[in-house]
Amino acid sequence: MMASLHHPTSPFLFPWPSNANNKHGFYISRKAFPESGLMYGASSKPIPRAKRARPRSMTTLCSKKEDPKVDLPVGERLYLGLDFGTSGARFALIDKQGTIHAEGKREYPLYLNEETMDWARSWKDTLFLLLEDVPYYLRELTASISIDGTSATTLIVNSTTGEPLWKPFLYNESCSDALPTVKSIAPENHTVCSGSSTLCKLISWWNQEDSDKKSAILLHQADWLLWLLHGKLGVSDYNNALKVGYDPELDAYPSWLLSQPYSQLLPSVKAPGTSIGHIKEDIGSQYGFPKDCLVCTGTTDSIAAFLAARATQPGKAVTSLGSTLAIKLLSTTRIEDARFGVYSHRLDDKWLVGGASNTGGAILRQIFTDEQLVALSEKINPVEASPLDYYPLQTVGERFPVADPKMAPRLQPRPESDVEFLHGIFESIARIEAKGYSLLKELGATQVEEVFTAGGGAKNEKWTKIRERVLGLPVSCATQTEAAYGAALLALKGAQQNK
Numbered sequence: 001m002m003a004s005l006h007h008p009t010s011p012f013l014f015p016w017p018s019n020a021n022n023k024h025g026f027y028i029s030r031k032a033f034p035e036s037g038l039m040y041g042a043s044s045k046p047i048p049r050a051k052r053a054r055p056r057s058m059t060t061l062c063s064k065k066e067d068p069k070v071d072l073p074v075g076e077r078l079y080l081g082l083d084f085g086t087s088g089a090r091f092a093l094i095d096k097q098g099t100i101h102a103e104g105k106r107e108y109p110l111y112l113n114e115e116t117m118d119w120a121r122s123w124k125d126t127l128f129l130l131l132e133d134v135p136y137y138l139r140e141l142t143a144s145i146s147i148d149g150t151s152a153t154t155l156i157v158n159s160t161t162g163e164p165l166w167k168p169f170l171y172n173e174s175c176s177d178a179l180p181t182v183k184s185i186a187p188e189n190h191t192v193c194s195g196s197s198t199l200c201k202l203i204s205w206w207n208q209e210d211s212d213k214k215s216a217i218l219l220h221q222a223d224w225l226l227w228l229l230h231g232k233l234g235v236s237d238y239n240n241a242l243k244v245g246y247d248p249e250l251d252a253y254p255s256w257l258l259s260q261p262y263s264q265l266l267p268s269v270k271a272p273g274t275s276i277g278h279i280k281e282d283i284g285s286q287y288g289f290p291k292d293c294l295v296c297t298g299t300t301d302s303i304a305a306f307l308a309a310r311a312t313q314p315g316k317a318v319t320s321l322g323s324t325l326a327i328k329l330l331s332t333t334r335i336e337d338a339r340f341g342v343y344s345h346r347l348d349d350k351w352l353v354g355g356a357s358n359t360g361g362a363i364l365r366q367i368f369t370d371e372q373l374v375a376l377s378e379k380i381n382p383v384e385a386s387p388l389d390y391y392p393l394q395t396v397g398e399r400f401p402v403a404d405p406k407m408a409p410r411l412q413p414r415p416e417s418d419v420e421f422l423h424g425i426f427e428s429i430a431r432i433e434a435k436g437y438s439l440l441k442e443l444g445a446t447q448v449e450e451v452f453t454a455g456g457g458a459k460n461e462k463w464t465k466i467r468e469r470v471l472g473l474p475v476s477c478a479t480q481t482e483a484a485y486g487a488a489l490l491a492l493k494g495a496q497q498n499k
């Protein structure tokens with residue numbers, strides 16, 4: 001299904017100065033260690049507060065004399081983005097020029113109840129740990145907050161208390177039991193006609209749950225985390241709501257969905273980066289955020305990564321090479337075909353066409369440590385094509401560019417040499433990426449001209465060169481590779497629109 005979108009453009013795409021970068025000698029954290037919450041500066045050694053370099057052009061904004069001064073014009077504010085990805089969460093705190101004043105990362109604490117992970121508790125604790133990782137003297141300058149989360153990660157919560165009524169359905173979980181029902185009500189090959197769609201998860205829950213369903217509401221991971229900060233249940237954004245069936249072109253849920261009994265659980269939908277309300281007074285005072293701090297709607301992690309890359313012209317694309325492989329191509333035409341896991345997110349007056357594969361970094365982390373990846377990558381010759389033909393998956397099931405819940409992982413034969421093995425995995429994932437982009441072209445999307453890379457894999461130069469060779473396109477590392485930066489841009493958008 002193809003359509004062009006004629007909508008009033010909103011300032012979604014930011015023409016940022018290219019020099020937007022980190023403030024040095026400041027609180028620039030590269031890594032957080034969850035057990036201690038200790039933050040490490042760019043020098044990778046703990047920088048005792050007293051020894052931090054004092055940036056120029058001080059503006060005294062902090063009451064406590066030992067706090068460093070903030071290098072911001074008086075009255076300027078900061079904007080906080082939080083990214084809840086597959087393997088961990090991050091924050092980025094920026095000013096209106098897009099300069100990063102602080103950033104940090106937390107891994108999810110493992111809360112296992114008899115082998116079952118309590119994800120809601122882990123995400124909630126991580127949220128408040130990240131708020132505590134924001135330097136105290138910067139929190140009081142924070143004007144707005146936004147959060148991105150993994151797409152189609154779904155919570156069914158109590159519509160009064162917000163407490164989860166069921167274990168969260170993760171982004172790549174397939175509820176194919178509900179697929180026949182979804183296919184019977186939705187248009188052919190609609191985005192929701194995939195086992196991992198939010199609508200399949202909603203219907204699967206609806207069919208299993210026999211308690212009172214009137215007190216339930218559906219939220220996505222980012223929605224629920226934002227609710228913890230603003231306290232208004234039942235608000236989502238049109239990126240997260242896409243896979244439950246929201247139509248971003250109509251700016252409404254379609255009638256075929258609203259006529260269903262479970263439509264009573266659907267959240268209201270706003271554009272990403274729209275102010276929902278102020279931070280809850282108790283949270284604000286406990287963590288030192290000002291009463292006027294806005295909480296704004298978010299987006300999904302791969303769209304936040306696209307926003308961070310600041311790709312603003314059709315034909316530009318971002319591959320999020322994180323735990324999974326998600327590709328996003330800026331297109332003037334909307335493409336949707338669940339047979340291949342292809343869908344389009346709205347971005348301003350254009351479309352982000354793409355899909356998300358279950359291949360990606362997670363399988364790498366299952367086999368190699370990050371340090372081994374660096375050491376082995378150094379020995380790879382990216383000019384040579386690997387003869388190994390894998391389909392690297394952690395478990396059975398693929399979403400894109402083949403939507404097959406029964407697709408099995410293929411990682412044999414394993415060569416003696418780990419360098420050759422890693423080369424084969426990199427090359428095989430690159431082939432999947434190339435197949436994804438060529439499929440988008442076949443389905444009518446704007447021709448891809450350049451690919452920016454976000455996510456943990458973006459830093460691997462050898463992999464980038466392999467991907468350039470396989471894709472036959474220029475591939476570069478996005479200026480900002482963290483989705484948290486994209487979420488911070490949404491917080492900035494919300495604050496600017498609320499003036």
Ligand SMILES: Nc1ncnc2c1ncn2[C@@H]1O[C@H](COP(=O)(O)OP(=O)(O)O)[C@@H](O)[C@H]1O
Pocket residue numbers: 085086087088321322323324360361362363364365370373374377454455456457459460463
């Ligand atoms: N040097 C490297 N080369 C290739 N991949 C890497 C490297 N370092 C980390 N990764 C991969 O990056 C992934 C984490 O990226 P990240 O964007 O944090 O993921 P997510 O947010 O999806 O959890 C890991 O799965 C890891 O395998």
Ligand SMILES: O=C(CO)[C@H](O)[C@H](O)COP(=O)(O)O
Pocket residue numbers: 085086149150151152171300301302303322324325326354355356357
């Ligand atoms: O793989 C994922 C988790 O990282 C998500 O599916 C990814 O966000 C892609 O979904 P979307 O295109 O809706 O953003």
